[in-house]
Amino acid sequence: MFLVFNTMKKYIIVLVAFTIIVIACRKKVSLPSSFTPTPYELKVPKGFPTPVVPLENPLTVEGVSLGHMLYYDPILSSNGKTCNSCHFNDKSFSSPLFISKTGVKISVPPHVNLAWNPEYNWDGTAPKLDLLPLADFGPDFFNTNMPDLVQKIKNHPKYPLMFKQAFNIDDVAQLTSDELQLKIVYALSQFMRTMISSNSKFDKMIRHEANLTSEEMDGYQTFSTEVGDCFHCHGYPLFTSNTFNNNGLDSIHLGADLGLFIVTKNDFDKGKFSAPTLRNIELTAPYMHDGRFQSLEEVVDFYNAGVHWNSPNIDPLMTKAAKKYGLNLSSTQKANLVKFLKTLTDTTFIHNPAFINPL
C-alpha cells in the first residue's frame, strides 16, 4: 500500500512539474502595459518644402511599419483587395484606370510625395491624407466587413502587438468601427508620407550626378520657359503647384467633370482639378482626371493645339501671348518635351525596399 502511494506520489510530482513547465513555456500573449512609439524622422530631400504632417497623426516608426503591412494586406477587405490592388509599384503606385460602380472613370493618382499635398483627389474631396483612405472601406473598394476585420486583427500573430506599439491599443475589439478604421488609415497615411521620390535622372542632373541629353535639355528648355509654360503649375521640386486649375479640357462641365465645384459649390471652380505631380509621369498613364489621354504625346498635343478656349473659368495662364491658345510647338519640340518628362522617372522609388510588399 505504501509502495503504491509512493509511486503515485512520484507520478503526481512529475505531473505537477510538467504542468508548471508547460505553463511557463507557453507563448506570452499579454501586451506591454504601455508603449511610447518612436518618432519617425522624415528625410526631406534638399529643396523640398516642409511636409504637411498633422499634429493628430505624427509619424512614428511603429505607425509607418503597421501602415506598410496594411497597405499590402487583404485583411482589410472582404474581396481580397489591398491598397496595392489599385496602386501598383511599377506604376508609381497608381494604376491604369478605375471605373466606379456608377461608371465614373478616374485616373488613379499615384502615391508619390503625398506628404506635400494640401488636398487630395482630383477634385479636392479629401482635405487630409489621414482621412483619404476611409472611403476605401466602402463597397467600391474593400467592401470591408468590420466585425470580421476585428476578429482577423485580434487573431493575427503580429497585428495586436503592432497596434499596441503604434497607437497604444490594447484590444482592437474595444474600439468602435469608426475608431478602428481611423487608426488603420492613420497608419496607412503615415506609411504613404514616407513614399518620397527625389532620385530621378533630372534630380541627379540638379545634383551634378548625371547629364541630360541634348534632346532632354531642349525639352527642359521648353518646359521651363514661356515656350511651353509648364513650370507655373508643375515647377521644381514637387513638379506640382498643388493648386486647382481649369486647363481647358472641356467647354462644358457636367458630373465628375465639375471638379473642385463639387466641394466648394462655387461656380468659378467648375472644371478646376488638382494639378498632378509630374514626378514619375511616364509611369502613370492614362492622363487627366478621367484618363482620357493614353500617352504623354497625346497630353502634349492637347496643350499644343487642343485647349478649349471657351471653357468657363479657364485659367488665365492658358491664354498665351497675343491671345493665343496653344503652344505652337514643332514636332521636334513636342518629342523633346516628352523626353524631358521621362527624366522625371525615379526607378529607385518604385523598387525601394521600404515600399515593397513586406508580407
Added chain:
Amino acid sequence: MKYPFVIAIATVLLFVSCTKDDHIVPPVVKPPQGIDLNISYHVDNAPFVTNSFIYSTQAGYSYNLTTLVYYISEVNLIKADSSNVLIKDYQYLDALSSATNQLSLKDIPVGNYIGLKFNIGLDAIHNKSFALPSTTENVNMQWPDMMGGGYHMMKLEGNYKDLSGTYGFAMHLGTDTCLVPVKLFKSISIIKDAKTAIHLKMNINEWFRNPNQFDFNIDGNYIMGNITNMMKISKNGVDVFSF
C-alpha cells in the same frame, strides 16, 4: 525640551517657505514698440473681389482678377535726415489671404519718421534661385533659371474682354531689373511700448496706367520674359500703394 520647539519652528518655516506664494505680482511685460502693418486692395472705387468683371483698365478693357501674389522687400522707415531703419527684410503677400496682409513688426526703434520705403519684389540679395526657404509659397514663386532665376516679384492674373471675346492676362514680373521701388511719405511716430498702426492700400488699377497706359491687346496679355512689357508694368507699380 528646547530641541522639539526649535524643530517645530523650523518645520513651520519650511512649510511656509515652500508654499506657493500668491502675493508675488509678476512684472508687467509690456510689448516692445512696433508696427501693425495692414495691407488692403481695391480697384479705384471698387473693392477687391475675384472673378467679377467689374473693373476697367484705362485702355478700356473690362477685366476681373483671379490671383495677386507678390513680395515686398527692404521695408524701411525713413528718418528726417533721409537715413533709413530696416524693419522687414522681405515678405510674401497674397491678396486673397488676410493672414499675410496683417504684419506685426516688432522692436522698431522709438522715434519720429517721415515715411516708408520698400520694394515690390525681392531685392537682389534674396532674388537668387533657392535663396529663400523652400516653403510652398516660395517654391511656387520661383522664376526659372533659364529665364534669369530668382523668384517672381509679382503674379497678377485675371481675364479681360474685348470685342472678340474673353482672354486671360498674366502680369508676371521677375528679374532684378523689374524691381519696383516704392516710397511713401507720412509722419509716423513709434512710441515706447506701444503699437503704431499703418494701413497701406494698393490700387490695382494703377498697374495699368501712369506713366504707361497698358493695353492688353497692344502691349500684351502675357508679359513674362518680355522685358519691354515687364518694365512698363514695373514703372507703373511705383505708385500703386498709398497710405
